[in-house]
Amino acid sequence: METLFFLIVAAIAVISSILVITNKNPLNSALSLIMTFFCLATLYVMLEAPFMAAIQIIVYAGAIMVLFVFVIMLLNVRTESARRGKHALFLGTMTGLLLLIQTWYTIGRGSVAGMKGPVDSALISKVGHTELIGKSLFTDFLLPFEITSILLLAAMVGAVILSKKKL
Amino acid sequence: MVSLNSYLILSALLFAIGTVGVLTRRNAIVIFMCVELMLNAVNLTFIAFSKFLGNLDGQIFVLFVMTVAAAEAAVGLALMIAFYKNRESIDVEDMNMMKW
Numbered sequence: 001m002e003t004l005f006f007l008i009v010a011a012i013a014v015i016s017s018i019l020v021i022t023n024k025n026p027l028n029s030a031l032s033l034i035m036t037f038f039c040l041a042t043l044y045v046m047l048e049a050p051f052m053a054a055i056q057i058i059v060y061a062g063a064i065m066v067l068f069v070f071v072i073m074l075l076n077v078r079t080e081s082a083r084r085g086k087h088a089l090f091l092g093t094m095t096g097l098l099l100l101i102q103t104w105y106t107i108g109r110g111s112v113a114g115m116k117g118p119v120d121s122a123l124i125s126k127v128g129h130t131e132l133i134g135k136s137l138f139t140d141f142l143l144p145f146e147i148t149s150i151l152l153l154a155a156m157v158g159a160v161i162l163s164k165k166k167l
Numbered sequence: 168m169v170s171l172n173s174y175l176i177l178s179a180l181l182f183a184i185g186t187v188g189v190l191t192r193r194n195a196i197v198i199f200m201c202v203e204l205m206l207n208a209v210n211l212t213f214i215a216f217s218k219f220l221g222n223l224d225g226q227i228f229v230l231f232v233m234t235v236a237a238a239e240a241a242v243g244l245a246l247m248i249a250f251y252k253n254r255e256s257i258d259v260e261d262m263n264m265m266k267w
Contacts, residue, residue, distance in 0.1 A: 002168065002169060003169055006169045006173065014177070017204055018184060020188060020204060021185075021187060021188035021192060026196050026197050033203065036181075036204065040207055040210070040211055043177075043214075044211075044214055046169070047215060047217075047218040048218055049214050049217070049218070049226055051226075052214055052230075056233075059233050059237060060207070060236075063237060064237055067240055067241065067244055068200060068244070071248065074248070075247070077194065077196070077256075077257055088190065088191055089191050092186075092190030093187055093191065095186065095187070096183045096184070096186045096190070097183070099183050099186055103182070104176065104179060107172060108172075112219060114220055116220060116221050117220055117223075118222075119221045119222060119223050120221050133226060133227065136224070137227055137230070140224075140227075141227050144231060148231060148234045151234065151235070152234065154238075155237075155238030155239075155241050155242050156241070158241075158242045159241040160245075162242065162245035162246055162249050163245045163248050163249060
């Protein structure tokens with residue numbers, strides 16, 4: 001049952017991500033990408049990471065994609081210019097296929113190594129996923145968390161400066 | 168129980184599709200979206216490993232990846248708008264000012 005559900009969600013994710021790169025209209029690409037993000041959120045729930053699924057929907061499908069759709073509608077670029085090189089299409093697809101074969105080969109040959117950590121389904125259902133993440137974020141990863149806020153501030157200032165009328 | 172390999176293969180598929188999109192499309196906004204797709208494929212790998220190794224560090228890393236993606240989208244789209252004001256196009260073929 002779980003495997004069947006995984007297969008359905010994975011198939012939808014792959015199909016909608018193919019639609020992202022084949023659609024001529026950027027707006028349709030953006031909507032397909034939102035579909036992919038929702039499928040990934042479903043997979044995060046299956047992987048017992050409900051907080052990550054919520055963040056995925058709020059931050060990615062909510063904030064980032066709204067920004068994308070907003071800019072697409074603002075610039076009103078309907079279609080793509082026809083003058084794409086034929087070599088680019090062929091070489092790009094070949095590169096992607098090569099990458100896929102290489103990763104599949106590596107995944108098929110390898111096995112998971114490493115120490116098994118203390119977090120399992122029993123602990124997650126007892127303590128709660130959000131609490132575990134929060135504890136880890138504010139103890140072990142406090143410095144990266146603080147640096148992240150500086151990064152967001154820099155991005156905010158950069159975006160405001162870049163979209164000023166006179167650069 | 169779905170095995171770790173299925174998640175890794177799905178993630179590899181999404182990453183490869185994103186790569187093909189970045190290399191073949193000409194619209195800069197679509198290229199940005201394909202980059203987001205690749206970041207998401209990596210996030211899926213992180214969370215799958217985090218589950219199967221019983222360690223939450225990967226999920227913290229996903230949080231940071233999402234922050235960087237949000238910052239990148241904000242700055243990148245501001246760049247797109249600034250470029251569109253100059254050239255009336257967001258085709259990457261037109262971005263040749265720094266070519267020699």
